[in-house]
Amino acid sequence: MEKRRVVITGIGAITSYGIGVDKFWNAVKNGVSGITYVEPPRIDAEKQTTHIYGVVPEYDETQYMDVKETKRLDNFIKYALVASEEAVKQSELNMENEDEYRVGCLVSSAAGGYHTIEENHLTMLNRGYTKCSPFTVPAMIVNMAAGKVAIKYGFKGVNKAIVSACATSTQSIGDAMRTIQYGDADVVVTGGTEATVCNMGVGAFSAARTLSKRNDEPTKASRPYDVDRDGFIMSEGAGVLVLEELEHAKKRGAKIIAEIVGYGQTCDAYDIVAPDPTGVSAAKAMEFALKDAGIKAEDIDYINTHGTSTHVGDVGEALAISKVFGETDKNSHLKVSSTKSMHGHLLGAAGAVEAIVCIKAMEEGIVPPTINLENLDPELPKLNYVANNAIKADLKYTMSNSFGFGGHDASIILKKYEE
Numbered sequence: 001m002e003k004r005r006v007v008i009t010g011i012g013a014i015t016s017y018g019i020g021v022d023k024f025w026n027a028v029k030n031g032v033s034g035i036t037y038v039e040p041p042r043i044d045a046e047k048q049t050t051h052i053y054g055v056v057p058e059y060d061e062t063q064y065m066d067v068k069e070t071k072r073l074d075n076f077i078k079y080a081l082v083a084s085e086e087a088v089k090q091s092e093l094n095m096e097n098e099d100e101y102r103v104g105c106l107v108s109s110a111a112g113g114y115h116t117i118e119e120n121h122l123t124m125l126n127r128g129y130t131k132c133s134p135f136t137v138p139a140m141i142v143n144m145a146a147g148k149v150a151i152k153y154g155f156k157g158v159n160k161a162i163v164s165a166c167a168t169s170t171q172s173i174g175d176a177m178r179t180i181q182y183g184d185a186d187v188v189v190t191g192g193t194e195a196t197v198c199n200m201g202v203g204a205f206s207a208a209r210t211l212s213k214r215n216d217e218p219t220k221a222s223r224p225y226d227v228d229r230d231g232f233i234m235s236e237g238a239g240v241l242v243l244e245e246l247e248h249a250k251k252r253g254a255k256i257i258a259e260i261v262g263y264g265q266t267c268d269a270y271d272i273v274a275p276d277p278t279g280v281s282a283a284k285a286m287e288f289a290l291k292d293a294g295i296k297a298e299d300i301d302y303i304n305t306h307g308t309s310t311h312v313g314d315v316g317e318a319l320a321i322s323k324v325f326g327e328t329d330k331n332s333h334l335k336v337s338s339t340k341s342m343h344g345h346l347l348g349a350a351g352a353v354e355a356i357v358c359i360k361a362m363e364e365g366i367v368p369p370t371i372n373l374e375n376l377d378p379e380l381p382k383l384n385y386v387a388n389n390a391i392k393a394d395l396k397y398t399m400s401n402s403f404g405f406g407g408h409d410a411s412i413i414l415k416k417y418e419e
Contacts, residue, residue: 006177006261007417009254010093010242011356012086014079015343016235020086024343024353025360029390030228031371033342035233039336044199050211052218053197054235054344072135073148074113075195079238079349081152082144084189088153089392091254093187095154104158104179105150106190107240110165110171110348110404111201113140118200145193149240163348165404166306167265168192169239170351174263174412176243182227186248191352193238205234208273210310222345223339223372224307225314225385232308235344239352253409256358259415261397262293268407275313275403279320282401285409286324289399293413297325300334300413301395302367304354306403307338308345313380314338317401322381329382337370337386351402355412358398362416367391 016024016034027034034054048359061070064082073081084107095103116139120132138144143161150159158179162172169192176190196202207212212231214221222233249256263418264285268276277280290297321336328334339357346353361367373387378393395416402410 003181004183005246005259006180006243007085007249007256008241008258008260008359009244009249009256009258010087010091011273011359012083012240013238013239013356014056014082014354015353019059019082023357027358028339028368029366031342031369031388031390033371035218035344037218038197042198043202047203048199049206049213050202051215052221052233054233056237057196072139074116074139075236076109076113076193077139077145077148079195080107080149080193080240083191083193083238083240084149087240087242088189093242097252100154100156102156102157102186104185104188105155106160106162106172106176106188107146107149107193108161108163108168108192109142109145109193109346110163110168111194111196112142114196114201115198116140118198123397149189155189160173160417164408165406166260166347166350167404167408168348169411170400170402170410170412171265172408173241173260173355176263177263180243180245187242187244189240189242191238191240192349194347194349195236196347197234197236202234212309220372222309222341224309224341224370225377226373226382227375227377229309229311232310232340233344235346237346237353238349239356240397241352241355246334256417258362259417260412261415262289262413263293264288264411266409268409270407271350273405275316275407276317277312279323281305281407282317282320282403282409283323285411286399286401289411289413292329295397300325300397300399301393302358302361302398303336304358304398305336305338306401307370307403309338309340313382314377317403318380318383321383326380328384332384335367335384336387337368339368341371351410352402354400355414358400358414362398362414363396365392365394367393404410
């Protein structure tokens with residue numbers, strides 16, 4: 001059976017730069033960090049070792065949801081609603097003209113309602129176990145982002161939440177593509193959302209010794225591939241994409257902004273937290289994505305790496321890239337960069353916002369930089385890491401990688417749309 005072509009007709013984002021893809025992309029392509037010092041009481045600075053994060057600025061929530069919902073929903077659900085509104089609006093999807101059972105939603109989160117869990121646990125301890133909010137469960141469960149987006153728009157097709165740590169939204173996008181290819185839907189709204197910047201989330205990741213402690217230099221703390229990196233920066237927000245079967249999009253006159261052509265996934269089967277330092281399974285995920293797309297390694301022009309700013313993760317992924325693509329230099333057409341150096345690590349939402357980076361990079365012919373890359377780690381293979389400044393380039397195929405705790409590896413390939 002010939003695979004149905006899947007295109008992207010809408011994108012939306014809410015990040016530490018504010019609401020909207022334009023704010024996000026304009027900052028990233030210009031090398032602007034979105035990391036700041038977070039004031040108490042949101043984070044207990046006296047009891048936490050890390051005080052710097054990428055947090056969503058205040059916004060008028062009532063522009064996106066009912067006033068009652070602003071008090072009942074966790075931020076990760078709210079962020080999904082905000083990003084979805086931008087994406088659906090850009091796609092000009094009109095549900096009055098659609099079969100509601102042919103439109104699905106795969107908007108996922110790695111963690112769900114951490115703030116809700118933290119807040120209501122304290123209430124239970126102080127006032128009794130039955131004194132928590134009656135909305136505790138629907139506010140904290142991971143699938144509720146997809147559920148609320150579907151309720152808002154009337155999407156009655158496939159609806160689920162894929163949870164694979166930091167690979168969550170890349171696998172959500174990949175599975176959304178497959179859902180359309182297999183004929184189970186014509187449109188799928190997909191992506192990821194996360195809101196873990198609270199004392200519980202921060203404390204747990206700090207205990208795992210994964211976060212940077214460069215508190216006196218927030219904008220310089222996330223430094224993938226730099227020898228002086230000391231951990232990642234946790235961020236929050238959401239990225240949402242509208243995926244659509246090509247002929248369906250053309251029939252309704254939608255503007256097509258990119259095509260998704262490849263998806264690969266593997267598991268390290270190595271450790272619950274640490275990635276396989278050899279990068280062998282990560283390399284296989286990229287190879288499977290290339291095979292799925294029907295292209296060769298040399299066709300890829302840019303890779304948005306997982307690049308979290310941890311030693312073992314950065315080295316493992318770079319080795320995986322060199323296994324698949326070979327070592328390259330500054331004159332090679334292949335460019336790799338980690339935009340987490342600017343927007344931080346959005347955990348389950350990371351893959352979605354980074355897929356949006358790939359789309360905008362192809363659209364404008366700009367490869368965003370890896371900022372704060374002052375002293376390249378000598379353990380890394382030779383690649384063009386696009387240090388500190390963006391590069392202009394003609395991009396036809398881009399790849400986005402995401403890897404999660406538990407050994408989850410996922411790669412997707414996006415293509416500049418051609419008839």
